[in-house]
Amino acid sequence: MLGAVATPSRIAFAASREFLDLDEEWPLVRDALARRAISAEIVMWNDPSADWSRFAGVVVNYAWGYISDRDGFLDFAEAVARTTPVLNPPAALRWNSAKTYLAELEQAGLAIIPTTFLSPGDPFRAPDDEFVVKPAVSSGGTGAARYRKSEPGVAEAHVARLHAAGQEVLVQPYQHGIDEAGETALLYLDGEYSHAITKHAILEADGGEPERLWERTRHVPTTARADQRELADAALAEAGRYGELCYGRVDLVDDPDGKPQILEVEIIEPRLFFPDAVAAQRFADAIARRVGAGVA
Numbered sequence: 001m002l003g004a005v006a007t008p009s010r011i012a013f014a015a016s017r018e019f020l021d022l023d024e025e026w027p028l029v030r031d032a033l034a035r036r037a038i039s040a041e042i043v044m045w046n047d048p049s050a051d052w053s054r055f056a057g058v059v060v061n062y063a064w065g066y067i068s069d070r071d072g073f074l075d076f077a078e079a080v081a082r083t084t085p086v087l088n089p090p091a092a093l094r095w096n097s098a099k100t101y102l103a104e105l106e107q108a109g110l111a112i113i114p115t116t117f118l119s120p121g122d123p124f125r126a127p128d129d130e131f132v133v134k135p136a137v138s139s140g141g142t143g144a145a146r147y148r149k150s151e152p153g154v155a156e157a158h159v160a161r162l163h164a165a166g167q168e169v170l171v172q173p174y175q176h177g178i179d180e181a182g183e184t185a186l187l188y189l190d191g192e193y194s195h196a197i198t199k200h201a202i203l204e205a206d207g208g209e210p211e212r213l214w215e216r217t218r219h220v221p222t223t224a225r226a227d228q229r230e231l232a233d234a235a236l237a238e239a240g241r242y243g244e245l246c247y248g249r250v251d252l253v254d255d256p257d258g259k260p261q262i263l264e265v266e267i268i269e270p271r272l273f274f275p276d277a278v279a280a281q282r283f284a285d286a287i288a289r290r291v292g293a294g295v296a
Contacts, residue, residue, distance in 0.1 A: 009038045011287060012055040014045035014076075016065025025274045026062075032277065032284035045076050057085040057291030060093065061247060064269050067139045070097055085291045088267050089243030096239065096267045098136045099170055105262060108238055111231060112262045113253065116171040120163040126152040130174035133158050135167040139269060143167075146174055175253045175263075183253040183263055186224050186232040187272055189279070190286035191245055193233070196224040197273045199251070221275050228252055228260045235265050246286050247272060 011033060015022070022042070033040045043050050045063050052058060058080055060066075066073035074097060077090040086093075095101055102112045117136075118124060126149050133155055134144035143162065147155040162169050175183075182200040186193060197219045224232070232250035239245060249270035251263040274280045 009056045009291075010054060011038055011040050011291065012043045012050075012052065012058045013040060013062050014058055014060045015042050015062040016068075017044050017046070018065035018068065019062075022062055023271055025272055025280065028274050028277055028280035029283060032280040033287065035281070036284055036288050038284070038288060046072060052080045052084050055084055057087060057287060059087045059246070059287060061269050061272070064139055066097070066269065067137050067142060070137050073097075087246040087287060087290055088248070089245075092239060092242035092245060093268050095242045096265065098168070099134070099138065099264070100136050100168060101239075101265065102170070102262065105235060105238055105265070108234075110234055110238070110262060111255075111259065113172050113175060118159065118163070118169040118171060120166065120168070124156050124159045124169075124171070126155055127171065127173050130176075131155070132170075132172045132174050133162075134170050134172070135162045135165075136170060137167060175255075175261075177254045177256070181254060183251050184222060184224060184228055184260070185219075185273065186228060186250045186252065187270075187279075188232075188236050188245070188248045188250070189272075189282045190247075190289070191236075191240070193224070193229060194279055194282060195273070195275050196222050196228075198222040219273060225260075231260050231262065235262055239265055239267055244290070246290055247283060 030040045042062070045060065045066070046069065060077065063073065074090065074094050077086050077093050080086050081090050100117060102115055103117060106112045128149065130146060130148055132144060132146050138144060145158055159169050182198040184196055184198055186196045188194060200218045231252060235250045236245065236248050239248060245267055248265065248267040249272065250265050252260040253263050255261050272283065
């Protein structure tokens, strides 16, 4: 007797029209899903003609350009989720779409990079050392710049431009440890720690506001320390209060005493830096479990 044949399921990866050159992890993900009889299709999240009901689920980790229309993106995710699973859940996407979530992590007792949050109208005062100015709604370093205190006027103008655009602004002391040791990114799949990489510094002092900053990222595999794991686990647990997470990344940098601090938590559109096809298969399995796809 012949065994049952799996009926191929369809998964949509919601992408942005501005950034269609996907990363090198995409073929690994596509092939891993195919091994579960799931076909993966790239669809523009803001395509008004898209029929999301054709898909067993929608994954948004390639929606890199969502910051150009954050409200529209969040409305899209919530609308689709009424009939089709969205990964990650819309409530978690909303929480993570503005970096003010860092204040919530700090209130929960987690170590973050010291951050001053400036709402439009709040005065700007340059820190005593090198510092970074970044918008609360940003992706891939867009709108971020590193300054020396000797150029406070340039930084103040940067803050004013962001405020004029309605952005809340984050001002953080530049973490000099990044120059030597880089930052550590811990990757999570299906709610569990998967792997880690080290990313090296790419923001230049007084280098202005670079575009497509992620394209300059240099990274190497690494082994996360126990204290990094503990902090990243706690950060993902806080994010998980907004819904079960399929994937996520926590970026850490050491303080001057060598203790980890949270730089960012990314659960919308992080690069996942798969070291091999095995990690990609874990991602595909996590997707399949959440949408009930690829089952004979």
